[in-house]
Amino acid sequence: MPPKPKTEQAREQLRMLIIDHARDLFVSKGIEAVTMREIAKRIGYSATSIYLHFADKEALLRAICDTDFLRLATTLKEILAIADPIERMIAFGQGYARFALTYPNHYRLMFMTPHLPYTPSQTALQQNNAEQDAYFQLKMVINDVYLAGGFKDALQDAELIAQTVWAGMHGVCALQIIMAEDDWIQWRPIEDRLNVMQQLMLSGLLKEKYE
Amino acid sequence: MPPKPKTEQAREQLRMLIIDHARDLFVSKGIEAVTMREIAKRIGYSATSIYLHFADKEALLRAICDTDFLRLATTLKEILAIADPIERMIAFGQGYARFALTYPNHYRLMFMTPHLPYTPSQTALQQNNAEQDAYFQLKMVINDVYLAGGFKDALQDAELIAQTVWAGMHGVCALQIIMAEDDWIQWRPIEDRLNVMQQLMLSGLLKEKYE
DNA sequence: AGCGTTAAGTTAACACCGTTAATTATTTGT
């Protein structure tokens, strides 16, 4: 009921309050089940107030994705400090998978839910910034192995390798997230599937055997 | 307006009419945008009539999935005729990917959309039936290569291999379906990504080089 | 033949959803 002209900082704070609680609800109840009214009730505002900060539900979702993409990049950044390029690449894949399986609902939102196409102009994130762009990080990690001569000679396109390696880890994580409870398949432990995937791709990629 | 007691056959026919038109709408408009009323209008019935054949929208979706799973198994069945186990395995992966990319909306429904857990009792499909269960087909294809001694000696769990290979192809297809239009990534051609994925996994799996 | 039961369909209605319009209350500047 009581509105006050707010400082820019206070506006941003409320924006974050919405995002955080909306994310919380998505994580605990799944993406489909969350309504604008519920988000609003959670933060003690009316539903329409959300529209003062986000154009619509889709925009709110995208804003959540933005902060999650940033979180992913921040998580993975530490791994870039590993000295050996191949070890770094392996750890990067494991870090990615851990993120996916620790925050499955975030991951669904980011990589398994169709949104409007993600033009770089629609986000605050900076493309090709090693602090913010996890895909750029991946390209660098892969390219460093390439430059170190680690890959087989037939493999000449580092970006193609990056996209394929990504797809491999994504495939394992995505099936786990969507079908883990499915009785049709007798799933092997997720750790085993991740390890085998990395093993297979590594021995396909690397010039010399690695263990 | 005019109801007549229907033979079992006529009931099944109407059920299929609903499924077919519902699938049509999902494919052309995307999964989210389809409403029960729209499906009903399309077939010239009222919306509530659908509930005489399906408990709710989720059940309708699952019934559509059922027929699509059968379609996938039927498509892949021809490939099982290939004599050489390794060639068969390669062709199987390619056939799977072609299905995914030819019917992306079916594929999303089947493998990228969370439904209630898929207990074998809830479907008419027969598990472990080579005509109906594509996952069983995959297990057989992998196991045949295993029995023929094609895999490296360290690889002893055929089902684990099957699940990992599946994840690899799924990863490429799923990223393509969900992010192909995304400007953030400069995607390599999907055929290249599929080929590299198969190449990587093959050279990780097979005892001897294959080309 | 006529009557009740049942099946197949309908329309009406409910509760809820995302979203927009109209409205209220509070602060600030002059």
Place this chain on the structure above:
DNA sequence: ACAAATAATTAACGGTGTTAACTTAACGCT
């Protein structure tokens, strides 16, 4: 002290999945 602007609200709209109540037609019996 008053007007403008801001931040919030309530009311309302059109649409959704779904349930309840009702209608119509066909069948089985006596």
